[in-house]
Structures are given as structure tokens and as C-alpha cells.
Amino acid sequence: MWINALVVFLGEFTSPFWGGVLAIFPAALISSLLVIHWIYGYESLFAMTRKLPIGSLSIFIYVISVMLIFPIVGFVWGTLLSLLVSLLTSYLLTQLGKLF
Numbered sequence: 843m844w845i846n847a848l849v850v851f852l853g854e855f856t857s858p859f860w861g862g863v864l865a866i867f868p869a870a871l872i873s874s875l876l877v878i879h880w881i882y883g884y885e886s887l888f889a890m891t892r893k894l895p896i897g898s899l900s901i902f903i904y905v906i907s908v909m910l911i912f913p914i915v916g917f918v919w920g921t922l923l924s925l926l927v928s929l930l931t932s933y934l935l936t937q938l939g940k941l942f
Contacts, residue, residue: 896935904928 879887907927912920 896939897932899935900928900932903931 875887875891878890904924904927907924908920911923914920915923
């Protein structure tokens with residue numbers, strides 16, 4: 843539940859981009875989809891989920907980086923570094939999406 847609060851907080855006080863980056867993680871995805879559908883309807887839900895497959899690449903990158911980094915630096919630093927790699931991937935995908 844605190845993950846959902848963090849997603850809403852970041853989306854409100856930073857930018858929708860950072861809220862969206864965190865909203866794709868599995869703990870927040872289903873509840874985010876339910877809230878979007880409940881408040882804005884299915885039209886907005888379609889627009890939000892249209893690019894979901896591309897954005898989910900950041901989760902894949904997170905999992906691969908966890909697999910590679912955890913054995914080297916441990917789970918605390920590994921989590922932070924893997925999250926940083928995932929956020930960088932999301933940013934690069936966003937910049938790439940602006941080109942097309």
C-alpha cells in the first residue's frame with residue numbers, strides 16, 4: 843500500500859513521468875489501472891496502457907541488473923543501482939519515443 847502512496851506522491855510533486863515510471867512496477871500496476879479506470883473511464887485507460895509493453899522493458903532491465911549486480915555489491919546497493927539502471931532505461935525509452 844505504501845508503494846501506491848509513493849507513486850501518487852511522486853506523480854503529484856515531481857512530474858507525471860516519474861509517477862508513470864514507478865506505476866509500471868507490479869506492486870503498483872494493477873491498482874493504478876483500477877484507479878485510472880474508475881476515475882477517468884476506459885478511454886483514458888486505453889491511452890495509458892497503449893505504450894505499456896514498451897515501458898515494461900524497464901522492469902526486464904531491472905531484473906537483469908539485479909541478477910548481475912546483487913552478487914557483487916549486495917542487496918541494498920544492488921537494489922539502488924538496479925533501480926537507477928531501470929530509471930535510466932525508462933528515460934532513454936521516453937527520449938526515443940519522442941523521436942518517433
